[in-house]
Amino acid sequence: MSLFLLIFSVIVFTCIFFNKFSGKVGIPVLLFFLMLGLLCGSRYDEFASHWGWLVGDISTIALIFIMFYGGFGTRWKSARPVAVEAGLLATAGVALTAVFVGLFCHLALGWAWIESFLMGAVISSTDAATVFSILRSRKLGLKNNTAPLLEVESGSNDPMSYMLTAVMLSLFSGGITAAGIVWQIFSQITFGAVGGLAISAAAVFLLKRINFQSNGFDLLLFIAIALASYSLPDLVGGNGYLSAYIVGIVLGNTDFPERKPLVSFFDAITSLMQIVIFFLLGMLAIPSSLLHSLLPALAVFIFLSLAARPLAVCGVLVPFRKYPFRQLGLISFVGLRGAASIVFAINILTSGVELQNDIFSIVFCIVLLSIALQGSLVPAVAKAAGMTDAGEDVMTTFSDFSENAEMSFGAIRIKETSSWNNRQIKDLALPQDCIIALVVRGNLRIVPKGSTLLETGDEIVICTRSFQDRGTDSLIRHPLSDSSKWAGHRVSEYPNKDGSLLVMIQRGEEKIIPNGNTILKAGDVLVLLRRDTDAG
Structure with missing residues (x-):
């Protein structure tokens, strides 16, 4: 247990360390954790009987928080104008993508029908955490409501992919009838949506009436709500991921104290969960299987990027007659694969179904290509398509945006x-x-x-x-000792070697806003505003 906790703490420390560079180098930082998992991993067969359940549960919990934040971080006011289009992309678009990929795997690669459509279901959704990270870290303002469209689609399309994957796994197990499939789809959607709305109403009721006396308990409450939003509908056969998204988007757009800090908290938790998923993906992968799966993965990735995703996007959005071709192209290109596909592939791995093809390793390669290639090129493609807009603030898409300056x-x-x-x-x-x-x-x-x-x-x-801190300045406290040579001198005589500004003097219980004639005294604590050395 101690070794496990130590390994987990090292991963968290590494996450925090590399987060400093995420805005500069972009999403491929996640590849480090994928490779780290690959180096730490071993053959899955050797520990499946002991740890398979744990790997599946960890990945499910991680995806719960990703789905919850997908809703919680979305600002409904910005999403409302494109809610219909985004909803269709998240449902019909995912289904079309799964069908197209399934047909390709069967007709071009010669896979069996059920296995082909299972592959399509697993890889059919786009990754919310990856899209969020790109848009926020690059401050990528896009024209014609493209950013909120991508946000809502990527945040809400995982439940559909999960439902399709569950249906295909049921077909693999056998013994399920057509009526059983219809009931499974109905219960997933109905119980998931009704459960999400009911839990949302109960959570809002609690938030309006609970006055937290201690900092931190609000965070614990929201963690409990996120977990309950998945588990309760799942117990009765509903789609827990759909419920988690609904609860997230309702609470993220409900006014209550400390809402904005919670967005930052869940943003950090989601980043950690995404890293955990990528680490698990690398840990479960077998290098020899990856090499064997590289060619079919490359074929599926090319077809998915150049045919399946564009056809699905055009099939859904062209009838609206308000999206130019260059915008459709960008929306198609930002169909990044990531955490959800990994979790569903891990679920297949832990389900024990007998497959003719190594879907897990193929998903590994596809996600690797999507994150490394597409994720890095999104800003360049947006610029080449003429879809960037310097006057558009991408932060208006997120629920921690304040329309009125504080x-x-x-x-x-x-x-x-x-x-x-x-x-x-x-x-x-x-x-x-x-x-x-x-x-x-x-x-x-x-x-x-x-x-x-x-x-x-x-x-x-x-x-x-209010001043919007951009991380370029910092406050430091400098006490004057009894032997300080500056005691008894005026503030105007105090040296200013590093461009700092003396903004306040704390003298016992008194706080003094200084001017040039203020006399410094031994025991004073000088509060200096200093610009960071790497601010340029």
Whole structure:
């Protein structure tokens, strides 16, 4: 157990370390974890009897969080205009892709019918986490609502792929009738959707009435909700992934305290879950089988990218008559394969069905090609197609986007020597995007007007736009010891060697906003704003 925990901690540390570079090098960072799993892995046959159930359960839990965040991170206001098209891509588009790939595997590669369509079902959905990561890390603004369309499609199409995979596995096991298949499809959709809506309503009811007294319990509640959103419908034969997505999108667009930090939390959890899945994929792969599966995988990948996906996209979107060819081409190209296909391939591996072809190894190669090739080329293809839009903020697609700039409040004390003393507010030269929101005079709270006269001792509450931190500046605290040579000197004499700015002095319980004439004292804690050295 200790060795297992140590290995897991190393993976997490590595995840955090490489996350620093994810915005610069893009999605192929995931390939590192895939290769790491490949190096750490062994033959699946050797530990299937002991660890097969664990691998399947871990991959399922990981996909639950990916599906939940697929909904939770989507801003419905941006998604609504393309919800119909995205929904059709996530259902009919996935089914068409599965059929086209199935036909190719049977007619071109000579596979059996059921095995061919099983391959199509497993690889038919696009990867939400990969698409999210590309759009956010590259800040890829796209024209004509392309970003929200891709977001909703990739976030919601895994349940359809899962349902098709489950149906094909049932056919493999035998003994299922046509009526059984119809019931399986009906129960998956109905119980999944109804369960998701019911759990969403219950979760919203709780969130409106629970007041968390301790930080962190809200995170625990949402983890419990995400897990329950899958498990409850699954127990009665419903599609748990569909339910998790529905619950995620409802809660992600419900107003409650601390919603935006939760988006960041689940973004991090989803990244970790995606890394776990890629690590498992690499760990379960057998190098010799990968080499043997490379040619059929390459054939399926080329057909999927150049024929199956474009035909499915055009079949769904062309009837709307509002998507130009270049946009259809970009939407087709961003059909990236990833975590969901890996999980479904692992499910096949742990199901014990006898296959003539190594679908797991083929999926491994397809995902590898999709992540390494397509993922890296998305920005270049978008630019070549003329679909990028510098004026379009891709962050409006996500639920942590705030349409109105957040406001910050600050306070200024009017001194007798202040230039604002004995002046009316209308005569002050206030900066742009700055307003006096309140004047506190003793026990009086005055809502200011232009004619309000400011007096000595007034506390002026200033309202302005919040600063959107881009990670280029940092606050550091520098205490002055009793022996510091700067004690007794003015702030204007304090050195400014690295371009830092002294923004506050903490002197005991007192917080002082300094000016050039402020005298430094031993024991002061100087709060400096320093620009990072690699900010350019």
